[in-house]
Amino acid sequence: RKEVEQDPGPFNVPEGATVAFNCTYSNSASQSFFWYRQDCRKEPKLLMSVYSSGNEDGRFTAQLNRASQYISLLIRDSKLSDSATYLCVVSRQTGANNLFFGTGTRLTVIP
Amino acid sequence: EPEVTQTPSHQVTQMGQEVILRCVPISNHLYFYWYRQILGQKVEFLVSFYNNEISEKSEIFDDQFSVERPDGSNFTLKIRSTKLEDSAMYFCASSSYMNTEAFFGQGTRLTVV
Numbered sequence: 001r002k003e004v005e006q007d008p009g010p011f012n013v014p015e016g017a018t019v020a021f022n023c024t025y026s027n028s029a030s031q032s033f034f035w036y037r038q039d040c041r042k043e044p045k046l047l048m049s050v051y052s053s054g055n056e057d058g059r060f061t062a063q064l065n066r067a068s069q070y071i072s073l074l075i076r077d078s079k080l081s082d083s084a085t086y087l088c089v090v091s092r093q094t095g096a097n098n099l100f101f102g103t104g105t106r107l108t109v110i111p
Numbered sequence: 112e113p114e115v116t117q118t119p120s121h122q123v124t125q126m127g128q129e130v131i132l133r134c135v136p137i138s139n140h141l142y143f144y145w146y147r148q149i150l151g152q153k154v155e156f157l158v159s160f161y162n163n164e165i166s167e168k169s170e171i172f173d174d175q176f177s178v179e180r181p182d183g184s185n186f187t188l189k190i191r192s193t194k195l196e197d198s199a200m201y202f203c204a205s206s207s208y209m210n211t212e213a214f215f216g217q218g219t220r221l222t223v224v
Contacts, residue, residue, distance in 0.1 A: 032210045043202055043215040044154060087154065091210040098144070098167050099213060101154040 001026045006088050006102035014110050017078050021105045023071040023088030032091035033064055035073045037084040038104065044087055047073075078109045113137045115216035117203050123222045124193055132188045132219045134203030143186045144204040144213060145178065147171070154202070160186065161209075193223045 006023045013019050025033075033050035048055065050062040050071055061074040071088055088102040116135045124130050136143050145157040158168040158178055165178065177189045186205075190197055200220050204213040 032212075034212055038154075041200070043217050046212045046214065049212055098156045098159050098169075100156065101146075103153040 002102075003027060003100040004088050004090050004102035006105050008103055008105060010106040010108060012108045012110055013078055015078060015080060017109075018074065018076045019078060019107065020075075021073045021086050021088075021107075023073075023102055025069050025071070025088075025090045025100075027090070027092060028066075028069060030069075030090045030092055033062075033071050034089040034091075034099075035060075035062055035071075036087040036089055036101075038087055039084050044089075044101075047086070075107075078107075080109050080111060083107055083109045113139075115203055115205055115214055117201075117216035117219050119219060120217065121220045121222070123224060126195060126223055127192050130190050130193055130221065132190075132201050132203075132221070134186045134188075134216055135184050136186055136203065136205030137214060138184070140205035140207050140214075142166075142206045142209060142213075143180070144206075145188045146202045146204060146215075147199040148202065148218075149199045157188070157201075190221075193221075195223050197221060198223045 004025050035047040036044040037047045038044045048057050048062050050064045054063045059076045063072045085104040085106050087104045090100045118133045143160040146154050148154045156169050158172045159166045175191045179187050200218045202218045203216040206213040
């Protein structure tokens with residue numbers, strides 16, 4: 001089973017739509033969780049960290065369900081500039097020093 | 112805003128040649144990483160480095176690869192004898208603490224011909 005699994009998409013949504021991405025991880029000892037975005041042929045950029053209580057940053061909301069080993073990202077009021085690949089990233093247990101990336105979910109926001 | 116910088120942005124090399132990819136991590140960060148991304152595939156962990164030694168490495172990071180922090184600012188990845196399958200984008204990243212968010216450089220696109 002892969003460390004991190006995401007629906008690759010693509011998701012094509014109109015401007016203003018709400019879209020949700022899901023991600024599951026296999027290692028129950030995983031400690032830290034993040035969403036990154038990656039534009040075509042660019043580096044991954046941190047979008048937000050994901051906390052157990054859930055967290056929100058403007059139009060973006062992230063949720064973590066440790067019992068189900070499930071992470072989500074909700075984007076409200078989609079903008080054209082949100083078009084990118086969204087990467088679910090998980091850090092292993094305490095003492096490990098690497099990040100595991102999902103394959104990413106491709107989002108295209110259509111005018 | 113502090114950032115991770117990588118040079119060169121693009122490197123073309125012949126199979127069997129050695130390449131060195133260079134990175135300057137964010138200055139107050141303590142943990143350094145190399146990742147690679149083959150075109151169309153996911154970002155893959157290669158190696159992490161802390162306190163002047165490798166802390167973890169993946170199966171990809173075999174004897175052909177090595178890392179070094181030659182001075183207080185640079186962090187390098189060396190591939191001794193490149194293969195065609197080493198063609199990829201190589202990303203350097205750094206973080207303040209273990210298991211926290213990592214910040215990535217813009218990458219070096221390595222093409223082995």
